[in-house]
Amino acid sequence: MDIVLFGIQGSGKGTQGKRIAEKYDMSIFETGAELRKLSKEHSPLGLKVKAIINAGYLVPVEVVMEIIENFLKNVKSDELVLFDGIPRSDEQMEQFNSLMARSGRAFKGLLINIPKEMAMDRLLSRQICEGCKEVFPASYDGEVCEKCGGKLVKRADDNEDSILTRLSAFVNETMPVIKKYKTNNQMIDIDGTGSIDNVTELVFAELNKIFA
Numbered sequence: 001m002d003i004v005l006f007g008i009q010g011s012g013k014g015t016q017g018k019r020i021a022e023k024y025d026m027s028i029f030e031t032g033a034e035l036r037k038l039s040k041e042h043s044p045l046g047l048k049v050k051a052i053i054n055a056g057y058l059v060p061v062e063v064v065m066e067i068i069e070n071f072l073k074n075v076k077s078d079e080l081v082l083f084d085g086i087p088r089s090d091e092q093m094e095q096f097n098s099l100m101a102r103s104g105r106a107f108k109g110l111l112i113n114i115p116k117e118m119a120m121d122r123l124l125s126r127q128i129c130e131g132c133k134e135v136f137p138a139s140y141d142g143e144v145c146e147k148c149g150g151k152l153v154k155r156a157d158d159n160e161d162s163i164l165t166r167l168s169a170f171v172n173e174t175m176p177v178i179k180k181y182k183t184n185n186q187m188i189d190i191d192g193t194g195s196i197d198n199v200t201e202l203v204f205a206e207l208n209k210i211f212a
Contacts, residue, residue, distance in 0.1 A: 001210055002026075002105055004083045006178055007112035008170045009163070010119035010126070011192045012199060014135065016112055017084045019200050024080060024211050029071050031085040035059060038067060045070055065095045072103055083107070089173045093180065108210065109181040112192035112199065116167055123163045127152040137196075 003020065007013030021028050039050040045066060052059050059067075064086065075081060087093040100107055114122075125138035131150025136142075145152060157163075181187040188206045192199050 002081045002083065002100075002107040003207070004086075004107050004109045004181075005112070006109055006174065006187075007192065008114060008116065008119045009166050010122035011112040011114045012122075012137075012196060013084065013112045013192075015196060016192075016199060016203055017082055020110075020203060020207065021082050023204065024207065026080040026082040027075055029068065029081055029083045029086070031064065031067075034067055034071060038070075061091050061095055064092065065099055068096070069099060069103075072105070077104075081105070087177055090176060090180075093177045107186070109178065109187040110203070110206070111178055111187060111189050112203075113189055114192040116171065118193060119167055120160075120163055123158050124160065126154075126158065128155050139195075 003026070005013050005017050005020070007016075017028060017030075020026065035049055035053070038046045039053055040046070048063065049059065049067070052063065068083075068086065072081070087096040122137060127136045127140070128134070129136070129145035129148065129150040130153055132145060132148045134145055134147050136145070136152060140146075143152065144150065157166075178187060182189070190199065190202050190206065194202075
């Protein structure tokens with residue numbers, strides 16, 4: 001059973017995704033990371049992705065699905081996958097569902113759920129490492145990155161106007177996807193308002209019912 005991870009920006013789903021993948025020995029498919037990886041390759045798909053990115057275009061849904069299909073070809077049939085950042089819209093959901101069905105892969109959605117107001121507060125106060133790009137919440141009291149010692153700074157797009165645009169996109173485009181998966185009993189809803197460790201405990205308690 002694969003897991004499809006959902007969460008509004010600032011929900012901490014990236015952190016929880018890493019913990020989930022480590023505990024249950026899952027490969028992570030993260031759309032942005034996979035795009036960056038492919039753009040450095042000289043394969044037909046890599047060259048296609050690079051041309052789209054260099055031209056400044058958004059990657060079409062059909063190409064995103066091609067990227068997922070390419071990723072799954074390199075995954076063993078019994079290897080679990082954690083999908084992060086896909087699907088984000090109804091159009092993506094329909095094609096993603098079809099691709100997973102063709103690939104014979106069952107999946108369950110997992111939502112790290114926090115209020116929009118909390119997401120705004122977290123995004124306005126978080127910092128990112130200039131070196132390794134690790135994200136640190138407001139609760140982190142160090143002055144440098146605990147992983148690489150890099151300088152912590154605010155992201156340029158972590159301002160109120162930009163954040164509101166991103167949060168609205170999630171509410172308007174991705175929430176309908178989440179609601180449909182809930183209707184089909186394909187969604188685990190986790191309260192993400194607690195501490196990082198507390199949320200991890202809640203996540204593991206639910207996933208242990210599937211993987212234990």
